[in-house]
Every structure is written in structure tokens, then in C-alpha cells.
Amino acid sequence: MKNLKWILVLFCFHCSVCVVEAQLNHVKGINSLGVRGGIGTKNLFAVGLTYNYHFNSKISLSVEVDHERAKFGGSDFVGVVLLSPGVEYAVWSPLTWFYLNLSLAGSVGYDVWRNDLVNAEVKGIVGGVNAGAGVEFVPWHFLSFTLRAQQYLLFGNDDQYLKPLFTAGVKYNFSR
Amino acid sequence: MKKIWRKALYVFSISFCVLSCDTRDDYFFEHCEEPVIHLQSDSDTTMEGKRYICVDLHWGETVKIDYTLEDKYGGIGEVFYDIVPMYNNRLDGYYWKGFADNFTSYWNLESNNVGTLSDLGLDFLNGEGRKLQFADNLSFMVDNDNGQIVISENTKSAQDFYENYIHYSFREFNVNSPIGLIVSENQAPQRSSETSLIESRIELHVANKLGKVGSVNILLNIHYNKPPVPKLLVEDNSLVDSLSRTLTIVADDPNHDEILKYEFLIDPYQVESSPYEISEFGGYDSDFFSKDIGFLRSDGIVANVGYYGEYEKIIMKGGVWIRSTSLSSINHVFQTIGTHTVYFRCMDKWGLWCQWKKYEFII
Numbered sequence: 001m002k003n004l005k006w007i008l009v010l011f012c013f014h015c016s017v018c019v020v021e022a023q024l025n026h027v028k029g030i031n032s033l034g035v036r037g038g039i040g041t042k043n044l045f046a047v048g049l050t051y052n053y054h055f056n057s058k059i060s061l062s063v064e065v066d067h068e069r070a071k072f073g074g075s076d077f078v079g080v081v082l083l084s085p086g087v088e089y090a091v092w093s094p095l096t097w098f099y100l101n102l103s104l105a106g107s108v109g110y111d112v113w114r115n116d117l118v119n120a121e122v123k124g125i126v127g128g129v130n131a132g133a134g135v136e137f138v139p140w141h142f143l144s145f146t147l148r149a150q151q152y153l154l155f156g157n158d159d160q161y162l163k164p165l166f167t168a169g170v171k172y173n174f175s176r
Numbered sequence: 177m178k179k180i181w182r183k184a185l186y187v188f189s190i191s192f193c194v195l196s197c198d199t200r201d202d203y204f205f206e207h208c209e210e211p212v213i214h215l216q217s218d219s220d221t222t223m224e225g226k227r228y229i230c231v232d233l234h235w236g237e238t239v240k241i242d243y244t245l246e247d248k249y250g251g252i253g254e255v256f257y258d259i260v261p262m263y264n265n266r267l268d269g270y271y272w273k274g275f276a277d278n279f280t281s282y283w284n285l286e287s288n289n290v291g292t293l294s295d296l297g298l299d300f301l302n303g304e305g306r307k308l309q310f311a312d313n314l315s316f317m318v319d320n321d322n323g324q325i326v327i328s329e330n331t332k333s334a335q336d337f338y339e340n341y342i343h344y345s346f347r348e349f350n351v352n353s354p355i356g357l358i359v360s361e362n363q364a365p366q367r368s369s370e371t372s373l374i375e376s377r378i379e380l381h382v383a384n385k386l387g388k389v390g391s392v393n394i395l396l397n398i399h400y401n402k403p404p405v406p407k408l409l410v411e412d413n414s415l416v417d418s419l420s421r422t423l424t425i426v427a428d429d430p431n432h433d434e435i436l437k438y439e440f441l442i443d444p445y446q447v448e449s450s451p452y453e454i455s456e457f458g459g460y461d462s463d464f465f466s467k468d469i470g471f472l473r474s475d476g477i478v479a480n481v482g483y484y485g486e487y488e489k490i491i492m493k494g495g496v497w498i499r500s501t502s503l504s505s506i507n508h509v510f511q512t513i514g515t516h517t518v519y520f521r522c523m524d525k526w527g528l529w530c531q532w533k534k535y536e537f538i539i
Contacts, residue, residue: 042198073202074386113203118249118385120204151197158207161200 026090026099029175030054036064036146036169043070046079046165050146052088062088062103066165075115082109082152084130099136103150105129111157126156136171144171202386210390211247211382213255215325221395228377228395231327234431235401235526238328241394243380245323251385255318255325258379314398316378325380329398334528402430403530406438406522410537417509419539424505425520433524437500441519441532442508444495513539 032052039045048066055061063086068079086105093099107130112123134148146169153162217229231239245252317326378394404427413420423442427435498506500523510516517536523529 040198041196042200070200072200073205075203075205077200077203115204115386118204118251120249122203122207157203159203162197163200164196164198 026054026057026060026093028054028056030173031175032060032144032171032173034144034146034169034171036148036167038148038165038167040068040070040164040166042072043068043077043163045069046167048082048167050169050171052171057093058090060088060090062086062105064105066109068165074117075113078112078114080110080112082107082126084108086130097138099138101134101136101148103130103132103134103148105131107152107154109154111154113157122157124157126154128152128154128160132165138173142173144173145169146171205386205388208384208386208388209248210388211245211252211384212390213380213382213392214244214246215380215392215394216242223395226393228393230395230397233327233329233396233398235329235331238326241325241327243323243325245382247384247390249384249386253383253385254320255380255382257316257318257381259316259376318380325394327396331401331526334401334526401433401524401526401528403528404429404433404435404522404524406520406530406533408518408520408533408535410518410535413507416507419510419513420507421510421539422505422507423518423520425522426504427522427530429524431524433526435504435522436525437502437523437529438498438504439500439521439523439529440496440498440506440508442496442498443510443516444497444519510539 030053032050032054034050035048036050037045037047046066046068048064050065051063053061062084064082064084066079066082066084068077068082070077070079084105084107086103088101088103090099090101106128108125108127110123111126112121114121130150130152132148132150134146136144136146138144146167148165148167148169150165150167151162152165154160215229217231219230221228221230229241231241233239243255245255315326315328315330317328318324319326376396376398378396379391380394381389381391383389406425406427409422409424409426411422411424413422423440425438425440429435496508504522515536515538517534519532519534521530521532
């Protein structure tokens with residue numbers, strides 16, 4: 001059943017490409033503004049905004065802002081905001097509407113840990129790096145869809161942790 | 177092309193595994209300090225890197241230890257505990273309820289391969305179904321309401337102790353331990369083998385609201401009840417008769433127990449004397465070792481005047497035997513002039529007799 005879902009998604013992209021003449025959007029001066037949402041392996045959800053500025057067909061500046069919530073035992077976690085500026089590199093583009101991207105970015109954010117049972121709270125700034133990989137489908141030159149997987153390594157609040165993030169997103173592409 | 181896809185699949189699998197790693201956990205549980213149990217005690221020791229509060233206990237004694245709990249987060253549950261028996265497996269009856277009663281049955285089950293220990297309702301180790309607990313003669317209680325730990329040694333008598341809590345196959349006798357128990361070197365408690373009958377570690381735990389557990393360890397030393405040490409005083413009482421003497425037993429008890437009974441055996445004669453190896457003693461000889469733990473036979477005595485590892489069994493007959501009197505002093509008119517021999521012993525309030533002692537004097 002899951003396979004069928006993905007086949008349908010790919011089919012829709014294929015049809016879109018067939019009926020609309022896609023244009024390259026990974027060219028200098030193109031901006032992409034999008035939203036994304038997803039989950040990790042232990043968290044509840046994460047949502048975020050993305051921005052890309054393309055320097056050329058391969059490299060773009062990437063900025064992501066995410067918000068995340070999770071619960072670990074008796075501790076509630078809120079990643080209030082996590083800002084991740086970095087670079088995205090298109091390593092493979094066999095078709096004009098398909099890109100395989102790798103990314104590397106730094107991260108800085110603000111985490112809150114809370115336990116209502118003992119009425120305790122710890123909050124503070126965290127920082128670290130993240131790396132990721134993803135695919136981007138561009139059915140129309142102004143709109144693209146992304147699927148990404150990222151791994152974060154963050155330090156702060158007398159702790160350090162790894163966390164994954166798997167997201168699906170949509171981006172609006174424009175130039176100015 | 178297939179190779180490329182296979183490689184891609186490998187790369188994807190490895191990447192996915194790496195990317196799936198989330199090391200976050202319950203932050204407050206991981207970072208909170210353990211709750212602390214403060215025990216009020218005068219002595220402590222360190223064993224295997226752990227600190228132990230030492231508690232000494234004698235037969236019939238109850239020790240109460242006050243404790244306080246401290247936790248940064250304010251809320252603490254009840255104190256619970258684990259018992260960790262040590263070394264002296266001869267005294268397993270102390271740890272398992274009913275162990276001594278069922279021990280023979282257990283070995284029979286094992287040897288005949290017809291059942292297990294659990295068939296008897298016992299577990300050898302800390303099982304899931306049944307926790308290790310002390311037998312009835314030793315109780316350990318945590319009074320959470322009053323913040324007290326109450327440890328009681330409930331032995332009622334020497335006979336009760338040796339009959340009920342030490343299986344006969346573990347009872348051995350030597351001259352240095354007249355109460356009849358040998359703790360061999362490799363099984364002896366390491367810290368105080370000369371004075372402690374049992375050492376047991378008790379781990380106290382308390383969990384705070386976050387589930388973090390703090391612990392403190394108690395080293396429980398249950399001491400031998402030592403038999404009294406008698407001396408015989410012989411006083412000339414020739415005002416009554418020239419051969420009359422007053423025999424008085426003066427006893428010191430290492431545990432300061434009251435001395436209840438005395439026995440005198442005056443001028444018996446020896447009918448048998450032979451070395452007696454411990455190794456020859458394979459089972460419980462109820463005739464030889466009578467229940468009053470006095471090495472007595474109905475037809476005489478066995479005066480266990482031997483040396484370590486071997487006994488000289490001396491059976492005496494005849495003479496005047498004053499049994500189990502509460503009088504520490506008696507008058508006796510000897511029949512002849514010459515050398516006389518008096519065997520004597522006494523018993524403390526636990527019913528624990530000391531060994532027979534021999535005293536010779538000349539009239």
C-alpha cells in the first residue's frame with residue numbers, strides 16, 4: 001500500500017512534467033522560499049521554513065528555521081527555534097525536474113526541557129552542525145517539492161545529542 | 177547498472193541508519209541528582225569501592241537506625257531494600273525462609289532429578305517470583321513513616337538457632353567453637369571472621385519522583401553468641417567435715433548474658449578415649465550430639481578436650497553428676513584423700529553451654 005502511494009506521487013510528478021514544460025530553476029539568482037514538516041525517530045513533530053539562494057546550477061545558500069516538539073519519558077522537549085544556515089549542493093540531476101542534493105550547515109537554537117511532575121525547567125541556547133541529503137522535484141518552474149533527511153549534532157544545556165529529521169516540503173521559486 | 181543501484185542501496189541503508197540515530201533521552205532523569213539516604217551510624221567501612229554503614233547485632237538484639245532522605249526535587253517514595261548474602265553458605269537458613277527444613281528435600285529432588293527448588297517454594301537466587309528474604313529469626317523492616325530501619329535478631333535459644341537455621345550437614349564441631357559451628361577460612365566473612373557469625377550486605381534504595389534511585393549500603397554483622405567462661409573455686413569447708421569442700425563456679429559471659437545453669441561432675445572414671453576425626457563424622461548423630469548442644473550422652477559425657485580438626489572422645493561414667501542446677505556453689509564431701517577431678521560447665525540465658533572444663537585438686 002505504501003509503495004502504491006509513492007508510485008502515485010511519482011506518477012503525478014511525471015504527468016506534471018509532461019504537461020508543463022519545466023524550466024531549470026537551479027540557476028544564479030533564483031530564490032526559493034518554502035515550508036516543510038516532518039518527524040524524527042523519537043520526536044512528535046517538526047515544522048519549519050526554508051530559504052535558498054542559488055549561486056549556480058550546483059550550489060545554493062540554504063537557511064532553515066525549525067520548531068520541534070518531543071517527549072522523552074517524563075521530560076517534554078521544545079526546540080523553540082533552530083536556525084541552520086549552510087550550503088546545499090546538487091550532486092546529481094539526471095532530469096531537468098529532478099535534483100539530488102547534499103547539504104551541510106551550522107545550527108544555533110533555543111531548547112526548553114520541562115518536567116511538570118517536579119515542576120522543573122531547563123532552557124538555553126544550543127549550537128552545532130547538521131548534514132543532510134534529499135531529493136527535489138520541480139514540476140513547475142515556480143514550485144518544487146522536497147524530501148530530505150538530516151542529522152543534527154547539537155550541544156547545549158549541559159548536554160549533547162544527535163537527532164534526525166525527515167521532512168517533506170514545498171518551495172516557491174522566484175527571481176528578483 | 178545493477179552494481180550502481182546496489183551501491184546506492186548500501187549507501188542509502190548506512191545513511192539511513194546514521195540519520196536515524198536520536199540520542200536524546202529523559203533529560204531530567206539523566207541529569208538529576210540521586211536522592212540521598214542519610215543513615216545515622218557511628219561506624220562505616222569500604223568494601224569493593226562501596227561505602228557500608230556497619231551494624232552489629234547479637235542474638236535477641238534489636239537495632240534501630242534513624243534515616244533521613246534528601247532530594248533536590250522534594251518528592252521521595254518509599255525506601256526498599258535488597259539482601260545480598262555473603263560467603264557463609266552454611267547459614268543459608270538465615271536467608272531463605274524454610275531453607276533448613278527443606279534443604280534435604282531439595283537435594284533429594286536434585287539428585288533424583290524429579291523437581292526443582294521452586295517446587296518447594298524456594299529460590300536459590302533472587303528470582304523474579306520470590307525475593308530473597310531473611311528467615312524468621314532475623315527481621316529487617318523499613319519504617320517509612322517514622323524514618324527508621326529496624327533490624328531484629330529473634331533467636332529464642334541456642335537450640336532453636338542451631339536446630340532451625342543451620343542444616344545439620346553444615347554443623348561441625350571443634351574445640352575453638354564449642355557452640356558447634358565452624359566457618360572455614362574460605363567461607364568466613366572477610367572482615368571479622370573471628371567475631372561475626374554472618375555478614376550480610378543490605379542495599380537500601382529510594383526513588384525520587386523522576387524515578388532516579390539513590391542507594392546506601394548496610395553491612396550487617398551478626399555476632400556469635402559466645403558461651404560463658406567458667407572457673408572453679410574450691411574452698412576448704414572442713415568445719416563440716418575434713419573432706420568437705422565448697423565448689424563454686426564463677427563465670428564470665430563475653431556477651432554479658434545471665435548465667436542460668438551449672439553442672440558439676442565429680443570424680444567420674446574414664447571408660448573410653450579415642451581420637452575422633454571430623455572427617456569421619458558424616459551425618460547427624462543425635463545420640464552423640466544431643467539437643468542441648470552439650471556433647472552429652474545419657475550414660476556419661478563426651479568431654480571434648482581435643483585439638484583443632486580432631487577430637488578426643490572421652491566417655492566418662494560414674495561419679496556424682498549434678499545436672500542443670502541453678503546453684504553456682506555446692507558443698508560436697510569427698511570420700512577419700514588424694515587427687516580428685518571435677519568437670520564443670522555452665523549455661524547462659526540462651527541455653528548455650530560452654531565446654532566441659534576439668535579441674536584437679538588434692539585433698
